Amino acid sequence: MRTATEALDWAEAHPNRDGKTWSQWCQSFIVRALDLDAAGDANVACKASTIAGTNPADAPAGALHWWLNDGETSGHVGISLGGAEVLMTDAPTADQWAGHNTVGVTTVARYNAKQNGYKYVGWSRDMAGQQLKLTAAPKPLPAGKLPKTTTEQDGAPGLVFWARFQLWAARQGYVGPRDGKPGPNTWKAAQLALRQFGYTGPADGKPGVNTYKALQRLAARYGYAGPIDGVPGPNTWRGVARFLNTL
DSSP: OOOHHHHHHHHHHOOSBTTBOOTTOHHHHHHHHHTOOOOSSHHHHHHTSOEEESOGGGOOBTOEEEEEETTSSOEEEEEEOSTTEEEESSOOGGGBOTTSTTOEEEEHHHHHTTOSSEEEEEEESEETTEEOOOBSSOOOOOTTOOOOOTHHHHOOOOHHHHHHHHHHHGGGTOOSOOSSOOOHHHHHHHHHHGGGGTOOSOOOSOOOHHHHHHHHHHHHTTTOOSOOSSOOOHHHHHHHHHHHTTO
16 A cells, blocks of 8 residues: 555656546546555445545545545545645646646645536545555655646645745755745745845745745736735735746
């Protein structure tokens, strides 16, 4: 049995299903990626699993997110990467990895927005009784496989937002992982990048009011119309996200 991180590595190495597309083979993808025993299709497996919660953000990495269609005759399943981030087949087009035949990393909300007749049921710690390998922390996204951040729509920074933030920081010398967990080294590089937006403080990796004011000036170029007060809110993050989605 594999963890979510190991499943990501497996997914990168297997862009096709036996030489063909992964589309409509979500259960097969999850079984292979996590090295589980077969448990029927996603509809059968969902009904045989124990739903632990219905808030996607509570799901630990390695848990499974489940959907059923209106008639509950078919289902869909994806692997939690922590929070609401999900590795799945048939991801929204913008979130699919190039060359991977519908596989990608998205969020529960973005998949729900496809309006394809599937309704989110919740997440489980098992698949049809098979207990999964769970980890508490979100796991790194594969380098070069970052989807668009949904922060542009909801104003709430998450794993993909911060991974893209690290991608931007890499242009100023950040050499750490794009794992969506910004630390001092991420912020040091970001502070260097923010000098062109009026930041004059030290690159100490400790974001404060002046760092956030510069970030708001960047956001203002991408639709943010609020005050430059160093107190970032959802509209600040939406503006920054619009910029990060251009990278």
